[in-house]
Amino acid sequence: MNFKLVLENYLRNPFRSITLSLLVAILASALLVGGFLSQSLSKGLEQISGIQSDILQMVVWVIGSFFLLISVAAIISTFVLTVREKRKEYALLRIVGYTQRRVRNLVLGEAAFVTAVGIALGFLFSSVAYFVFKIAVEEQPGLLLLFPEEWEFALTYLFVIVFLLLVGTLSVYKIANGIARSEVSTILREEET
Amino acid sequence: MIFSISNLRKKFTRRGVDFDAVLDADFFAWSGDFIVITGESGCGKSTLLSMLAGLARPSSGDVILDGEKFGDLSDEELSQIRNRRIGYVPQNALFFPQYTVLENVLFPKFLRDGKSVQQDVALKDLDSDLQTLLKDLGISDLLEEYPANLSGGELQKASIARALVNNPSILIADEPTSSLDEKNARLVLKLFSHLASTGTAIIMVTHDDMALKRADRSYIMQRGQLIPREVSDYGNL
Numbered sequence: 012m013n014f015k016l017v018l019e020n021y022l023r024n025p026f027r028s029i030t031l032s033l034l035v036a037i038l039a040s041a042l043l044v045g046g047f048l049s050q051s052l053s054k055g056l057e058q059i060s061g062i063q064s065d066i067l068q069m070v071v072w073v074i075g076s077f078f079l080l081i082s083v084a085a086i087i088s089t090f091v092l093t094v095r096e097k098r099k100e101y102a103l104l105r106i107v108g109y110t111q112r113r114v115r116n117l118v119l120g121e122a123a124f125v126t127a128v129g130i131a132l133g134f135l136f137s138s139v140a141y142f143v144f145k146i147a148v149e150e151q152p153g154l155l156l157l158f159p160e161e162w163e164f165a166l167t168y169l170f171v172i173v174f175l176l177l178v179g180t181l182s183v184y185k186i187a188n189g190i191a192r193s194e195v196s197t198i199l200r201e202e203e204t
Numbered sequence: 205m206i207f208s209i210s211n212l213r214k215k216f217t218r219r220g221v222d223f224d225a226v227l228d229a230d231f232f233a234w235s236g237d238f239i240v241i242t243g244e245s246g247c248g249k250s251t252l253l254s255m256l257a258g259l260a261r262p263s264s265g266d267v268i269l270d271g272e273k274f275g276d277l278s279d280e281e282l283s284q285i286r287n288r289r290i291g292y293v294p295q296n297a298l299f300f301p302q303y304t305v306l307e308n309v310l311f312p313k314f315l316r317d318g319k320s321v322q323q324d325v326a327l328k329d330l331d332s333d334l335q336t337l338l339k340d341l342g343i344s345d346l347l348e349e350y351p352a353n354l355s356g357g358e359l360q361k362a363s364i365a366r367a368l369v370n371n372p373s374i375l376i377a378d379e380p381t382s383s384l385d386e387k388n389a390r391l392v393l394k395l396f397s398h399l400a401s402t403g404t405a406i407i408m409v410t411h412d413d414m415a416l417k418r419a420d421r422s423y424i425m426q427r428g429q430l431i432p433r434e435v436s437d438y439g440n441l
Contacts, residue, residue, distance in 0.1 A: 103300065106292050108283045110283045195260065
């Protein structure tokens with residue numbers, strides 16, 4: 012994969028690239044903050060015994076899972092739409108001599124790069140948000156929240172990195188293969204209609 | 205150099221019904237041939253050119269370049285031929301919007317040389333033949349512009365320049381003068397005639413009568429069949 016071309020395409024389309032990365036960043040932040048809050052709330056609820064605590068814990072995880080699914084759907088649909096918008100450019104790469112493998116790797120590389128930048132931004136946003144939240148909570152004694160352990164933080168960060176990278180690249184894997192294997196004449200004809 | 209097709213066929217499916225966009229086409233081109241193909245819209249001309257350029261696999265039959273059948277080649281080998289030996293001018297000019305006109309024109313050359321797109325390349329840094337080509341096409345003042353700022357005719361001329369940047373032995377052009385006025389169309393046809401005189405085979409789809417007058421041979425496509433023009437003048441085969 013030509014990393015320079017991936018980076019170049021990212022920098023030369025700043026509006027589109029940064030918009031996509033910001034979307035990933037917002038989702039990454041939501042996942043991280045949601046993850047920390049879920050963990051904090053669960054730890055707090057564990058202090059209470061009884062069926063109400065169990066139900067509340069289940070509600071926390073169901074809501075968390077719901078937001079996880081929404082984030083997956085949002086990333087997949089946005090990435091797929093963006094790749095489809097660039098079909099003509101990928102057809103042009105084939106015209107000038109790019110191989111199918113190279114086109115596919117470029118599409119996947121671009122998706123991975125946008126996702127990686129978004130994750131980095133998301134970490135920044137969520138760290139700031141969590142720092143502010145922590146100060147606010149520490150000033151409110153009696154709140155049913157216990158902060159996660161350091162290893163739980165690390166595990167949440169690792170989960171979000173792997174999860175979003177997989178979603179970001181796998182969401183375009185099928186369409187990347189499709190575009191690489193499509194006959195250029197078919198793409199050009201579709202664009203004319 | 206000899207470039208030929210043998211019993212070439214391309215089948216598509218439309219609304220569940222198979223139809224032949226190209227049917228048993230036979231054709232050859234030597235170095236320096238100037239060949240024109242005409243025909244009504246939708247008769248299979250662009251599909252034929254796509255197969256000649258190795259951009260579409262035929263349903264049956266072969267495209268053969270100097271004894272090598274495209275069907276026997278891997279995608280890597282065919283892509284290399286497309287980069288180095290075939291120049292293709294699509295019907296609608298296609299450009300990378302994030303690169304300047306010059307970067308777009310040189311893109312096949314960067315690919316051939318294994319380099320990434322080089323910024324800050326100026327006209328004076330190019331070899332003299334390429335400088336002459338860009339000046340002859342009248343786009344040397346537009347090289348620092350982005351494609352969005354060019355007219356359809358200017359983009360078409362830049363598209364022709366890009367197809368020629370690696371000195372291909374075959375130039376395949378799908379209606380390369382459709383967006384050009386008469387003066388610029390003549391200029392392009394004159395360039396094609398000059399290229400043919402230096403050994404490049406030109407295969408061109410057009411509705412332009414001026415091109416027919418310059419061609420060594422011409423064909424007409426009718427319902428997917430490629431018919432030598434002299435025969436078609438006498439009606440159905």
